Amino acid sequence: MTAYPLRGRDAVLGGLRSVVGGAVLVRGAEGLGKSALLTAVRATTGRRILGAQGLRAERELPFAGLQRMFGAPVPDGVAVHRLLTGMSMPTLCWVDDAQWLDEESLAALAYAARRLSGYPVGVVLASRTASELFESVELTPLTDDAADAVLRDHGVPAGVRPQLVELGGGNPADLVALAESLTPAQVAGREPVSPVLVSRLSRYAARLAELPEADRIRLLANAAEASADMSKATRSTWYAAASLADRRAAHAYLASALEGPDRTWHRAMATAAQSATLADELAAAPAADHATAARRLERAAALTADPAVRATRLLAAVDAAWQAGRPGWARLLLSQVEARAGEVALRHGEIELHDGDPAVATHELTTAAALLPDPAHALLKAGEARRLGGDLRGYRRLARDLSTDDGLVTAHFRGFTAMFAGRHDDAAEPLDEAVRHGMAAPDVASAVWAAEAAFARGRAEQAHECAAAAVGRARLGKRHAELPWALVYLSLSAIVLDRISCARAASRDGLHAPHNLRMEHLTLLGLAAALLGDRAPELDEAADGIAERGLGRPAAVAAWAHACLDLAEDRPDDALGRLEDLAAGVAGDQAAIRVLATPQLVEAAVLVERPGRARAALDLFDRWTRAGRSPSWLALSHRCHALTTSDTDEAEHHFRQAIDHHRRAGSGMELARTQLAYATLLRRHRRTRDARDQFRDALRGFENAGATRYVERARAGLRATGETVAAPHQSLAGLTPQQAAITRLVAAGETNKEIARRLVISHRTVDHHLRNIFTTLGVRSRVELARRVAVSERTRSSP
Numbered sequence: 001m002t003a004y005p006l007r008g009r010d011a012v013l014g015g016l017r018s019v020v021g022g023a024v025l026v027r028g029a030e031g032l033g034k035s036a037l038l039t040a041v042r043a044t045t046g047r048r049i050l051g052a053q054g055l056r057a058e059r060e061l062p063f064a065g066l067q068r069m070f071g072a073p074v075p076d077g078v079a080v081h082r083l084l085t086g087m088s089m090p091t092l093c094w095v096d097d098a099q100w101l102d103e104e105s106l107a108a109l110a111y112a113a114r115r116l117s118g119y120p121v122g123v124v125l126a127s128r129t130a131s132e133l134f135e136s137v138e139l140t141p142l143t144d145d146a147a148d149a150v151l152r153d154h155g156v157p158a159g160v161r162p163q164l165v166e167l168g169g170g171n172p173a174d175l176v177a178l179a180e181s182l183t184p185a186q187v188a189g190r191e192p193v194s195p196v197l198v199s200r201l202s203r204y205a206a207r208l209a210e211l212p213e214a215d216r217i218r219l220l221a222n223a224a225e226a227s228a229d230m231s232k233a234t235r236s237t238w239y240a241a242a243s244l245a246d247r248r249a250a251h252a253y254l255a256s257a258l259e260g261p262d263r264t265w266h267r268a269m270a271t272a273a274q275s276a277t278l279a280d281e282l283a284a285a286p287a288a289d290h291a292t293a294a295r296r297l298e299r300a301a302a303l304t305a306d307p308a309v310r311a312t313r314l315l316a317a318v319d320a321a322w323q324a325g326r327p328g329w330a331r332l333l334l335s336q337v338e339a340r341a342g343e344v345a346l347r348h349g350e351i352e353l354h355d356g357d358p359a360v361a362t363h364e365l366t367t368a369a370a371l372l373p374d375p376a377h378a379l380l381k382a383g384e385a386r387r388l389g390g391d392l393r394g395y396r397r398l399a400r401d402l403s404t405d406d407g408l409v410t411a412h413f414r415g416f417t418a419m420f421a422g423r424h425d426d427a428a429e430p431l432d433e434a435v436r437h438g439m440a441a442p443d444v445a446s447a448v449w450a451a452e453a454a455f456a457r458g459r460a461e462q463a464h465e466c467a468a469a470a471v472g473r474a475r476l477g478k479r480h481a482e483l484p485w486a487l488v489y490l491s492l493s494a495i496v497l498d499r500i501s502c503a504r505a506a507s508r509d510g511l512h513a514p515h516n517l518r519m520e521h522l523t524l525l526g527l528a529a530a531l532l533g534d535r536a537p538e539l540d541e542a543a544d545g546i547a548e549r550g551l552g553r554p555a556a557v558a559a560w561a562h563a564c565l566d567l568a569e570d571r572p573d574d575a576l577g578r579l580e581d582l583a584a585g586v587a588g589d590q591a592a593i594r595v596l597a598t599p600q601l602v603e604a605a606v607l608v609e610r611p612g613r614a615r616a617a618l619d620l621f622d623r624w625t626r627a628g629r630s631p632s633w634l635a636l637s638h639r640c641h642a643l644t645t646s647d648t649d650e651a652e653h654h655f656r657q658a659i660d661h662h663r664r665a666g667s668g669m670e671l672a673r674t675q676l677a678y679a680t681l682l683r684r685h686r687r688t689r690d691a692r693d694q695f696r697d698a699l700r701g702f703e704n705a706g707a708t709r710y711v712e713r714a715r716a717g718l719r720a721t722g723e724t725v726a727a728p729h730q731s732l733a734g735l736t737p738q739q740a741a742i743t744r745l746v747a748a749g750e751t752n753k754e755i756a757r758r759l760v761i762s763h764r765t766v767d768h769h770l771r772n773i774f775t776t777l778g779v780r781s782r783v784e785l786a787r788r789v790a791v792s793e794r795t796r797s798s799p
Contacts, residue, residue, distance in 0.1 A: 019122030020090075023113035025098065026126045028139030031173030034126035037139075038096050041124055048091045054100030065095070065105030077111025084112055090120035098127035110134060141170020148515075154179040158548055159356055160186065162515075163193045166328025193332075204241030216242075220250035224269070248272065261285040261296075268299050279303035283313055287320075290480065294320035298333060311339040318347050323481045327355040327514050342371030346378050353381055354485065355514035357549060358389035366398070376406040380449055383413060388516070390552030390588015392420050408437035412449055419456050420591045422620060424627035431457040439466060444473045444482040451489040455496075456592065458628020464493035471506075484513030484521065491524045495531065496596065497632055498667035500705065501737055503528045508761065516554075519545045523554040527561040531669065532736065533568035533709030536561075537768045552588030559587060560597045567600060568709050572607035579604060583617075595624055602640040614644045632670075635661030639674045642681075651681055672701025672710065679717055692721040706736035708776050732792050734776045739769050746770070746782055747789035 026034050042049050052069040066074040074080055084093060095101060095109070110133035113123045130136055142150065147165045150172055156164060156179050168175035178193070186193050208216055223239035224247065239247065248270045255266035268282045283300035287293035297317035304310040314337045321330040330351055337344050349364030365382035369375035379402065386395040399413040415431035418424070431453045438450025447470035454463035470486035473479070487510035494503035503524065510521040519542050526539035539558055546555050559582045566575035579601040581587075583594050598621040605614035618640050625633040635658045642654035655678040662671035679694030699714035711734050732740055738759070745755045752766045759766075779785045 019092075019124055021117045021119055021121070023110070023116075023123035023125065023134050025131055025134035025136040026124070026139060027130050027136050028128070029171065030128060031171040032139040032141065033172050034139060035096055038094055038124065038126050041092065042094060044092070046090065048087055048089050049094070050091065051094030051096070052101075054095065054097035056100045059100050059102055061102055062104040063102065063108070065101040066108060069093070069095075069105075074108065077108035080108045081112035081115050084116065084121045084123075085119045087121065091122075093121065093123045095123075095125040098125040098131070099129045106131065106133060142168075142172060142175075143170070147172075147175055150175050151179055152548075156182070157187060158515075159352075159360065160193065162328035162355060163331050164328070166326060166332060167193060204238055205243075208238065208242055208246070216246060217249050217253055220246055221253050224250045224266070225254055261287075265296060265299070268296075268303060271303070274303050274305045276303075276305065279313075290320045290324035290478070291326065293317075294324060294326070294329065294333070301336075307339060311337050315340065315343055315347065322347070322351060323479060325480055325512070325514075327351055342368050345371060349378065349385070350381060351514075353385050353388070354481070354516050356516070358385045358391075358516075358551070361385040362389070362391075362394065374406075375404055376409045377445060379404065379409050380412060380445070383416070387416075388553050389550060390556070390585065390590050392589040392591065395420070408434055408441070408446060408449060411437060412453060415453055416456060419624075420589075422623065424458075424623050428457065428627055435462065435466065439469065442473070444470050444477065444479050444486060447473055448482075448486050448489060451486075451493070455489065455493060458624050458630050458633055460493050460496040460630050460632050463489065464497060467493055481514070484510040484517040488517065488520045488524070491521065491528075495524065495528055497665070498670050500528050500532060500669065504738065515545060516549060516551055519549070519551055519554045520557070523557040523561065527557055527564070529736075530561040530564035530568070532705060532707040533565070534707075534736065534772065535565055537764055541764075550588075552590055553593065555587035556582055556590035556593035560593060560600065563597065563600050563604065567603060567607075572604040575600060576604035576608055576610070576613075595621060599636045599640055602643060606643045611644050614640070618644060631661045631665035632667055635659075635665060635667060635670065635674070639670075639677065643677065648681070648685060652678075655681070668701050669705040669707060672698045672705065672707070672714075675701065676710065676714055676717065679714075683717065683721060688721045692718065692723055695721060695723075703734070706734070706739065708734040708736075708772075732777070732789070735773060739773050739776075742766060742769050743773055743777075743785060743789055747786040 026037060028034050042051075050069060052065050054065060058064040063074055066080065070083060074083070084091060093109075098106065109123060109125075110131075113134070116123070125131075125134060144165050147168055147170055148161050151161045151164050151168075152158075154176060160182070164175060164178045168178055182193065208219075211219065219238060220242050223242075239250075242250070251266040251270035255263050255270055258266060264278075264282050264285050268278050271278060279300045282296050282303070285296060287296060294317045297313050297320060301310045301313035301317065304313060314333055318330050318333045318337070321327075321333055330347070334344060334347055334351075345364045346368035349361045349368055352358075352361035352364060362382055362385040365378045365385060369378035369382060372378055379398070383395055383398055386392070386398060396417055399417045402410060402413060404410065411430040411433035415427045415429075415434055418427035418430070434453035435450045435457070438446040438448075438453065441447075447466055451463045451466035451470060454460075454466050457463075467486060467489035471483065471490055474483040474486050487506045491503045491506040491510065494500070494506060507521040507524045507528070511518055513521065522538040522542035523546070526536045526542070529536035529538075539561055542554060542558060545551075546558065559578050563575040563578040563582075566572065566578065579597055582590065582597060583601075598617050601617050602614040602621075605611065605617070618637070621640065622637055625637045638654040638658035638661065642651040642658065645651050645654070655674065658674045659671065659678070662674060675694045675698035679691045679698060682688075682691035682694060695714055695717040699711060699718065702710040702714055732743060735743060738761075741759065742755055745759075752763055752770070756763045756766045773785065774780065777785065777788055779788055
C-alpha cells in the first residue's frame with residue numbers, strides 16, 4: 001500500500017486517470033476526498049464511463065452491484081471480463097463506497113481486473129476499508145499547511161484558521177463544515193470555535209446506535225486508545241459521535257486492562273465527577289512527549305475543583321501544546337483559562353508573534369507587560385513583534401515608556417533604539433551589555449536576544465555563536481516551539497558569514513514551524529540561493545503567507561533576495577528599484593535588512609550610473625561597519641568603495657583591502673565576487689595578465705560555491721583576456737552541493753519522492769532543482785544524467 005500526503009493527491013489523480021489494464025482501490029476515512037477523486041477521474045474525456053455506488057441496503061444481495069453497473073444480471077467474473085473487454089472504446093469502470101458492495105460483485109470485478117492486461121480498460125474503486133483483492137493507495141489526512149489553504153479558500157480569517165486546523169484533524173470535509181459553521185462572533189475572534197460538527201456526527205451516532213452494546217464499546221475502546229496520544233491521524237470521528245456514557249464505558253473497559261500512566265489516563269476519562277486525587281495523579285504522570293503532556297494536563301484541569309490550580313494546569317497544557325507544535329490546540333486551551341489575565345495575555349501574544357498577526361501580538365504582549373510582576377520577556381517579545389511588522393515608531397514608543405530595571409530589557413531597547421537612529425557609537429555599549437546578559441541567562445529566548453544584539457552590533461561571528469547556543473538550548477530542553485526562532489538567527493548569521501550550506505541546513509530544519517517563522521525560513525532559503533545566483537521556489541511559496549499577515553521582515557528579506565537575482569540576471573534597474581522600495585519602507589521600516597542589503601544597492605546604483613545614490617547608502621553602511629569591525633562587513637565596505645570611486649589607484653587599494661578582509665573572514669563566495677569585480681577593472685585598463693589571475697581565482701571560488709551563473713561570468717572574463725577555457729562537459733562542476741546530492745540520488749535510481757524524503761525537502765523543490773541541473777549540465781533525461789555521473793566518477797577516480 002502507498003500512502004500519499006496532500007501534495008501527492010495530484011499524483012494520485014494522475015495515476016487514476018492513467019489506470020489501464022488493471023485496477024486500483026483508493027482507501028481513506030470518510031471526508032478525505034475519495035469521491036471527489038472519482039468525480040475528477042470520471043470527468044476525463046475520451047473514455048466510456050460505467051460504474052455504480054455501493055449501497056449498504058444491498059450488501060447481502062449477490063451480484064446486486066454488478067446488476068446496477070451493467071443494467072442487467074451478470075453471473076460471474078468471466079461475464080464481467082467479457083463485457084469490459086468487448087467495449088468499442090477505452091473504458092473506465094468505477095465503484096464508489098466499495099465497502100458496501102456485495103462480496104460476489106467485488107470478487108467478480110477483481111477476477112476480471114486481473115485479466116485486463118493489454119486491454120484499454122481500467123477499474124477504479126473508492127472504499128473506507130482495504131481489500132486484499134485489489135492493489136490500493138491510501139489517502140491520508142491533510143497536512144496543516146494544506147488544511148490552512150482549504151480554510152483560506154473558504155474565506156476563514158488567518159487568526160481563526162489555526163483553531164479550525166486543529167479541530168479538523170486533516171479531514172477536508174470536516175474543515176469545510178467547520179468553516180461553514182462559524183458564527184460572526186467566531187469569525188471576528190470574539191468567541192472560541194465549537195468542535196461539534198452536528199451534521200456529520202449525527203450520522204455516525206446513528207450507526208453506533210445500530211450496534212450491539214458489546215460491539216459498540218469495543219469499537220469505542222479502540223478509538224479511545226488511539227486518542228490517548230492525541231495523534232491527529234488516529235483521532236476518531238466515532239469517538240466524537242458517541243454518547244458521554246458510552247465514552248466513559250469504553251475508557252473504563254481500557255482502564256481495567258492497562259497499567260501505569262495509560263491506566264491513570266483512562267480512569268480519568270471514565271470518571272464523571274471531579275477528583276483532586278485522580279487529577280493530581282494524572283498531572284504528575286510522566287509523559288513521553290509534549291502532546292501527551294498537554295492532553296493529560298487538560299484532563300487534570302477538568303477534574304480540578306480549585307480555580308487557581310485549574311488555571312495553573314490549563315496554562316501548563318497551553319505551554320505543552322505550543323511546544324508540541326500545535327498552535328491551534330494551544331489557542332483552544334487558552335480560551336478555557338478564566339484567571340491569570342497577565343499570563344494568558346503573554347501566551348496569547350507569544351502564539352500570535354510566531355503564528356498570527358504581529359499587531360495582535362504587540363497588543364497582547366504590551367498588555368501582559370502591564371499586568372505581570374516581571375514584564376521582561378513580555379516587553380522584549382513586544383519589541384520583536386514591532387520589528388517583525390516594521391513598526392519602528394511603535395518600537396521607539398515602547399522603549400520610551402519602559403518601566404523595568406531588568407538589565408537585558410533596558411540594554412536591548414537602548415541599543416536597538418540608537419542603532420535604528422543611526423547612532424552606532426551610542427548603540428555599542430548597550431548592545432554589548434545585552435549580549436552579556438543574554439548569554440548569562442539559561443533560557444532559549446535570552447540567547448536569541450543576545451544573537452539579535454550581536455547582529456545589530458555588526459558582529460556576525462558572535463551572533464552566530466549566540467544563535468548556536470540558543471539552538472543547543474532549544475534542542476536539549478526539547479523546546480520545539482522556540483527552536484525555529486533560534487534557527488532564524490543561525491541561518492541569517494550564516495548567510496552574512498558566507499556559509500550558505502550552513503544557512504540552508506538551518507532553514508530547512510526550521511521549516512517545521514508556526515506560520516510566521518516558516519515564512520522567515522522560506523525567504524532565508526530564497527536569499528541563500530539568490531546570493532549564488534539561483535532562483536529558489538521557496539520565495540514564491542512564501543509570497544501569499546507574507547502578504548496575508550503583514551510580515552515586514554520576511555517581506556524585506558524576499559525583496560533583498562529578488563534584488564540579488566536581478567543583479568545575477570543583469571537587471572540592475574530592477575534591483576535598484578526593489579532596494580529603493582525597501583529603503584522607503586514599503587515592507588515597513590526594516591532598518592536592519594536595509595543596511596545588510598547595502599552592497600547590492602551600491603552595485604546596482606553603480607551599474608545604472610547613479611554613483612551619488614550609492615555613496616549615500618555607503619555612508620550609513622560605513623558607520624555601522626566601523627562600529628562593529630567585523631572582517632566580513634569591512635570587506636564589503638571596501639568593495640563598495642572600490643566600485644564607487646573614479647580613481648583607479650584608490651579602487652585597487654580598496655579591492656586589495658577587501659580581499660584581505662574576505663580571507664580573514666573565510667568568505668569564499670563574496671571573495672570570488674570581489675575578485676571578479678577587481679578583474680573587470682583590471683581588464684578595462686588593459687592589464688590583461690593581472691586581470692587573468694583575478695578571473696582564475698574568482699572562477700575557482702565560484703566553482704567551489706556551486707554558483708553556476710557566476711562561474712560562466714568568470715569564464716567569459718577569462719576568455720576575454722585571451723585564455724582558452726574548457727567547458728566541463730563531463731563533470732558535475734557548477735552544481736550546488738544540494739544539486740550534486742540530488743544528481744547522485746537520481747543516478748542511483750531514486751524517484752523524486754524518495755529524494756525529497758531523504759533530503760527532507762519538498763517534492764516541488766526536487767523538481768525545481770532537477771530542471772536547473774538539466775540546464776546546467778546540458779542533459780535532457782534522467783538516463784543521460786546517470787551517464788554523466790558515471791563518467792564524472794570514473795574521471796575523478798582515474799590517476
